[in-house]
Amino acid sequence: MTNSENLSNLVESILFGAGRPMRLSEIKTLLESQNIELDLPSIKVALNSLEERYANSSIEIKEVASGFRMQVRESFGDCLYPLWNETSNRLSKALMETISIVAYKQPVTRGDIEDIRGVTVSTQIIRSLLDREWIKLAGYRDVPGRPALYETTKNFLNDLNLKSINDLPPLPEALPAKEALDQLEAG
Secondary structure (H helix, E strand, O other): OOOHHHHHHHHHHHHHHHOOOEOHHHHHHHHHOOOOOOOHHHHHHHHHHHHHHOOOOOEEEEEEOOEEEEEEOHHHHHHHHHHOOHHHHOOOHHHHHHHHHHHHHOOEOHHHHHHHHOOOOOHHHHHHHHHOOOEEEEEEOOOOOOOEEEEEOHHHHHHOOOOOHHHOOOOOOOOOHHHHHHHHHHO
16 A cells, blocks of 8 residues: 555656546556555545645646646746747637537538538548547438538547536627627727
8 A cells, every 4th residue: 555645646657657638547557557456536635635736836737528637737838839839739710610610519510510600611621620639520410411420529628628518618699780780880
């Protein structure tokens, strides 16, 4: 058996070394491979201890769709941007509109997306979202032509620091036509 400080350190090393979100059961399996037998509540207590340890630091333990991970707090992220190639991470407006529609209206077909956006969705946008593993094929709509249905993935939720799709911010209410025109005219 191991003491609580040592357990917290073990869990910390697993989260740091994994480089991806880890489920409690995965942490338990890794510890068992080292002959450390623990129940899931004990591992959760260790995670809570780590959250307290990092409460006043630039690092946090974050629960996302795929489990728990160690990450830099959002408020400290700006200083890291120069480390990454700016152009490789930029997302086009069309891609952002498309993933937003998929996230809020899923499962959707390409035709559904085009109806909402009012323009044709390029194959490249769908391919890009599939390559990023932000969307996946969820089946086919039972209509003539059997169009593919798309939905978001756990990777999408992880990349947005969300536990579930229900954590997305609510959509703004649509303005009545008269009010929208008044706002447009007002600039």
